[in-house]
Each structure stands twice: as C-alpha cells, then as structure tokens.
Amino acid sequence: MAELKIFNSLTRQKEIFTPLTPGYIGMYVCGPTVYSDVHLGNCRTFISFDIIYRYLKYLGFKVRYVRNITDAGHLEGDRDEGDDKFSKKARLEQLEPMEIVQRYTLGFHKVMELFNNLPPTIEPTATGHISEQIEMIKHILSNGYAYIVDGTVYFDVEKYNKEKPYGILTNRKLEDLLEGTRELGGQDEKKGRLDFALWIKAKPEHLMQWPSPWGMGFPGWHIECSAMSGKYLGKEFDIHGGGMDLAATHHTNEIAQSQACFHVSPARYWIHTNMLTVNGARMSKSAGNGFLPGELFTGNHKLLEKAYSPMTVRFFMLQTHYRSTLDFSNEALQAAEKGLKRLWEAYEILDQIKLDTTEDNPNIIDPILDDKCKNLVAGFDEAMNDDFNTARVLANMFELVPIINSIKGGQIAPGSLRKDTLELMQKQLRIYLPGIFGLRDEKSNDSGILDGVIELLIQIRKDARNRKDFATSDKIRNELLIQGIALKDEKNGGTTWSLL
Template identity: 65%
Template sequence: MNTGLQLYNTLTRKKELFEPLNAPHVGMYVCGPTVYSDVHLGNCRTFISFDLIFRYLKYSGYKVRYVRNITDAGHLEGDRDEGDDKFAKRAKLEQLEPMEIVQKYTLGFHDVLRMFNTLPPSIEPTATGHIIEQIEMIKEIMNNGYAYESNGTIYFDVEKYSETYNYTILTNRNLEDMLANTRELGGQNEKRGRLDFALWIKAKPETLMRWASPWGEGFPGWHIECSAMSAKYLGAEFDIHGGGMDLAATHHTNEIAQSEACSHKQPAKYWMHTNMLTVNGTRMSKSAGNGFLPEQLFSGDHALLEKGFSPMTVKFFMLQAHYRSTLDFSNEALDASEKGFKRLMNALSLLDKLTPAESSDFEIDPIIDNCVKAMNDDFNSPVVIAELFEASRIINTVYDGKGKISAAELDKLKQLMQDFVYDIFGLKDEETSNIALNSVLDMVIDLRQTAKENKDYATSDKIRLGLQSMGIQLKDSKEGTTWNKA
C-alpha cells in the first residue's frame, strides 16, 4: 500500500501526508452535478480530476468507496435561498415533469463522462432518494440548538453555531466582514441572522416537487443533501471531500457547519478543490459568451473554436494541467495537446512490435519512480506526462533501430504504459481501438503488397502516398509492413 502520498488539504491550506481514518479503506465524497441542464466543462474537469484520484488510490492499494451524488431537488437560483426552483423552472420551460428533466440530464451527464472514459463511482445517490435522511438530520440539528423554524421553513443559525465552531474554517474569511457585506434579500425578515441558510423550505402553492415533513410540505435546501448522504454512506467522519473551488465559499462551508451541528464532528479529514476554467485568459461563463458544452468542443460547433477535438484529446489537455491550477482553453493549446496525445498513442502502438535484445541501453525504473513520486505529490499529472513522453522517446528509438532494450526492461516499459496511460489516466487510443479501421488498413496493405509482387509500383506508391496524406505512415521491413499515425 502506498504510504507516501501527499494531498493538498484546502482545510489547512497545505500539503499533508495522506493517512486514511480506516486504512486501507478510503471514503471519498465528491459533489456531483445539479441535473437541470447540460453538464458543462467545469463539471467535466472536476469529475475527470477525481476519476484520476480514484484510479490512483486504487492503484496504490487502497479499497475506495467513491460516492458522487446527483442533485435533483432543492436547488434554488441563489445560494442564499432566493429565486425559483431550477428544476421546476426547467420543467415548465420544456413542458415536462420535473423527474423527466432529472432523467434526461442525468443520462446526458453519464453519456459525457463515458466519452471521457471515467469510471463510475461506487455509489451515486440522489437527493430525492434520501429525503428521510435529510429530515432526520435537520431534526437532530434542531435538537442540538443550531436551527429554528420560521413560517414552515427551517433555517440554520450561523451566529449560534459560530459561538462554538469556526464557520469560516474552510475559507479563512472574516465572519464580521461577511455579516457586514451580506446584501438584503427576499425572505431575510424570516431569518434571525443574515448568514442563516435554509435546511428545509416551505412549499409555495406552485411548487412542483414537495414532500411531507414535521414542519409541513416542502423540500430540502441544497446544502443538507450532501451532509446527509455522505454521513449515510461514509459515516460522520470520512477521508476526502471534493468538488470545484466555486463550492468552497458557500456549499462546502455550510456542509461542514451542518455536519458538525449534527454529529459534533468535522465530516472530512481532507478537502480538495479543482480550479476554474478560462478561455483565452477570460473566465469561462455563459454570460461572457465563451462557455461551450463538451459536445460543442467535440464537434467544433462554436464561434470560438476553429475545429472539433476528440474526447481523449480534451481529457489529455486537462491532465496536462494540475487539478489545482487554472486551465486555459485556446485553439492553440488544444492543437498542441492533440499532437502530443497522438505522439503518445503512436508510441504505444509500437510497443508490441519491439524485439528485445540481450542487453539494454535504457533503464525504466527511474521513469517509474518519477511517475510514482509525481502522483504522490498531490497527483501531479503534468510531471507524469513528461515522463511518459520520455518513455515514448525510448520506444521510438528502439523501433527505429537506434537503440536496444532487454526483455526485462521491455516488460517494465509495457507495464509502465499500461499502469499510467490506461489504468490511472484512463486514456485510450480512439483510432487504433477501432477494429473496423484496423481491418481496412490490413486489407489495403495486403493490396499494396500484391501490387509490389506484380511489380505494379505505380499502384503501390499511390496507396502509400494516399495513406500518408490521411496521416497513416507505412514502414516496410524484412518482417513485413507495419503502420502508425504520422
């Protein structure tokens, strides 16, 4: 089991040696999508990052329970309990039942993540499937004196909680400044304090999604769902809680408060947050007109894109930046990632074509060690990619006959690429994995060989040059003809 892993803990704002509560078992909770609209690229980056973390923890020998929720209830337009319910608003717009909206966008979310070749979580609970657990948690928080009822809505008492606990422990903000800067909002007259937030919201006559509770019909607040579901599946205390950095200031801050007010325990030992996306240096957002959906990125159907990029190219692009770093999208950066990804896949396609020698010009152990050290350093995927390019250089050198590698070192090289490219990064070759393409190329190579045997060199050259124009490079040798992407 890997015992050298260092995580950056948002809670303490420093790197810490990862020590699970119940080693070798790891509990990890990641805030999933709110399924009232299409998944956006910021979501994708978060889930690709935590897929990497999930995969590496398993590779390191841990038994991981990865819980990622689906928010399908209780999400208002504002973090401070103002505005319309997003599910009801989308349902009215599309003239569907709210749960039809949930099903539609949940399936879309899963489809996108499958294109990125992410692993499914161990458990994927929904907010609507855990109403009872949320009500029971609210009752316990009220019994402990940290929540109150006002006209059928239950509010969390932030100032009362702050007398015992540190409400801003995750962000290190000043509570007095927060109170002074909180603007007046509708419903504030029901609250005792400006920072108080809803645990349970009284249903309006037009509310479509509602449930019975001790306080009347209503629906849960956004924050309580994650506290209830993480406690149910991982316990009052667990190892890792993650999500996008935009969740830290409000959602995760309130999760900590709710959980401590209920169980008197800090829920997660390590808090991890992915950074934001920018486009040409500007923060990605719908209002700025520079936000695009994954499908638009794949097809190139957006004014800011010069062409489409494959899911694996986009995933590789994301992995080339550390998960805590800002990731800037541009056509130039995506082009560079596309070339780099093809270069890596080209090298991988040559691995099985290498012939081992009795001695070796290369040692693979230092590359393996560097990859493990990089991943142990808060999952530093960019450094790993640099090492994988060094491994690719070795593959190409041996394939070109400019170096030799022993059977033992070749086995290590194959295992390195299997472990880090496929098992940990979750990448796959989108072209050579296409069986139909391989079969067609084999047939074309056979036709060319027949033409050469018949001394029909014009046809032979036409086939070779035609494939070359499509990015397929043929290489003739005594053993026959092989191909790779040029």
C-alpha cells in the same frame, strides 16, 4: 508503499495522507445538478477525481467513492425562496421535473462514459434521501443551531460561529463575510444575512415538494451532501472533493451542518479542483461561455477550429495540475492532440516488443540508459504521490518516448536495456496510460474490412514502387491521405498505416 501527500484545502498545505481505517478510503465528491447539460468545466472536476480514484485503487486501497446527483432543491436565485431549478425548467419545457432529471442524468452518464470516467461506487440522489435530510435537520434544530420561520428552516450561522469558526475552509472571519455580503433587498425573514435554508416551504404550485415536520416543502441545497455522505461514509470520512467554487458556500455550509448535527467535521482531507477558463475567464453556466462536450467532439462551436476527441481533452487536462487553472484554446488542444498521438504510438510500440528468453548480455547493456529508464518509470509513482502530479508523470513518459522509438528504429541497439527494465516499462505504462490515466485507443475498432482493403492498396503500391512507378505509388498515398489514412514507409521496406 511510499507516502501519499495531498494538498488539504482545510489546512492549506500538503499533508501525508492516512485513512481513518487502514486500507479503506471513503471519498465524497459533489456531483452535478441535473437540470441542464454538463459543460466542460464540470467535466474537468470529474476527470480529476476519476484519476484520483483510480490512483487510490492502484495504491491498494478499497475506495468507496460517492458522487451525488442533485435532482431537487437547488434554488434558482440567491434568495432562499422561489422555484427550484427543476420546477422552473420543467415548466419551461412542459415536462415533469423527473423527466428533466432523467434526461440530464442520462446525458451526464453518457458524457462520463465518453471521457472514460469510472462510475462512482455509489451515486445517490437527493430525492432518494429526503427522509435522511429531514432527520438531519431535526437534529440540527434540536441541537439549537437552526430556527423555523413559517415552514422554512434556517441554519443559524452566527450562533454556530460562536462555537466553531464558520469560515474555516476558506480562512475567512465571520465579520469579513458579513461585511462582504451585499444587500439583496426584499423582505428578509432570515435572522442573519449568512443564514441559509435547510428546508424550504413550498408554495402550493410547486411541482416538487415533500411532507415534513414543518409542512410541505423541499430541502435546501447543502443538506443533501451532508445527509448522504453521513449515510454512506459515516459522520467522519477521509476525502471530500469538488470544484473550488463550492468551497466558500456549499462546503462551508456542509461543515457547519455536520458539526451542528454530529459535532464533527465531515471530512479530514478536502480536495478542490481548479477552474477551466476560456480566455482567462472562468467557464460557467451563468457566464454563458461554457462548452458542451458535444460541441467539442463535433467541432460545432464558434470558438473551435476543429473537433477534438474525448481522449484529447482528457490528455489536455492531465498536462496541468488539478489545482491550477487551465485555459482552453485551440492551440493548446491541438498541441495536446499531437502529443497524445505521439505518446500513444510509443506506448503501442513498447507494448508489442516481445521479451525473448535469452539471458541479458552484460557487454551490450548500456547501464546509463538502463538506469535512466528505471528512474523515469519510478518517477511515475513519485509524482503521483506528490499531490497527484499528472503533469510530471507525463513529462517522464515523454522522455521515454524517444528511447522507445529508437529501439524500434534501431538507433539503440537491441539488448541495450535489461529485460527486466523493458518489462517494467511495459508494465508501468500499461498501468498508467489505460489504467490510472484512463486513456483509451480511439482508432476505430471495426476496421476488419478496412484492414484488408488497406493492406491490398499497400501491396499494389509496393509493386508500383518496385517498378519505380512513383506516380502511382504517390497517388495511392495521397488519395488515402485525403480519406484520412496516412501511410508510413518504414526503413525495413514495410509500410504501416494509421487513421488521422
């Protein structure tokens, strides 16, 4: 197996990946906070990690993929007091907090399914792990890295920083961080401005609260990931991932918590995916420039010229490296839509080529072309091993497309490629397109009746063409086109059709 290289945010360089236990990988990815619909920026992260997950499995690793659902404790404001997001939303909508959680969890799963993301192997919830979080906080307290103020437990960042570099993940010095922190005003019960809450005292009217050694309250945001990753993957595990926006606070605090509790940094490799942007600015909930998946699939959004399918969006994301920002535009999406169609059709053509059993004829084989194909296919793994470079894999695939089409169109003589080369191409494209890249056919499947009807029309049109009755034949083709069905006359006299 060739070496897999991963860009590790912690060291800011590509490193050869070696798992803690040979053959096994523990991967934790920060999941959604289910108090509202996921937007496309969130989806990008989960699609990126879905491809990473699929590729790791392809490499033969047994992967435990943990992605949490945050359903408690995520504070609304930037101060560690006040309502959590669920209580606030619940009050607005006159619902139980768990109804909010249920609604948006289901919605999230639906969207993940539409994008053809595999489910993680474990999807733990914060509310399901309150006791684990309390246990961890107790440890951090007894280790001396936290303090209690009136029922709320804070992490002592400055004390921690005396022993371990707090800003290690984003390469920041504590002094710089302190300098950069804005005065937030209000009475602050924290000792240090960077201190964050592990456990928050609940007011009586709080809808979500649990008993703890420090009284009724709810957990801080960061502790859930530390507690759950620790529980399912161990104190130290292989990969921790999430969006880049989480690195500076959430992941920084996770590292501090794990160090303060277990004296070990939780993950050996940190993978951060970059942001999806709209007109150059980050798509985010607070900026209000987010697209919801549903708006995209229906085209019902003021910035969208048309609807785009889930696979178009997935393909669109694959064309960019996960660590680059990706800008969202109609033009780029339309380019992706056409590119995907072309690629997928070539894939289907290739897949349908039957390999006959006769021996290769060395006189017909084109060794240069044959080598080119082999190298292009070999380049798939090579590109993926280089920090999951999906864009380069696609570039190689697109170089195969004209070759595949030429085999069908006759520009390349049959037998020009060795049979084992063709077989390799079929196998690897099957592994990569529906497999690792998770693309799937979006043509309607229940077209059994449609099939018959179209075939009939094609037959009628063929008769008309044979009579040179082009008025009729063109009418059939044009009318079908209006219905979204395109006819293509092939060189051999046959006609194929496809849904637009």
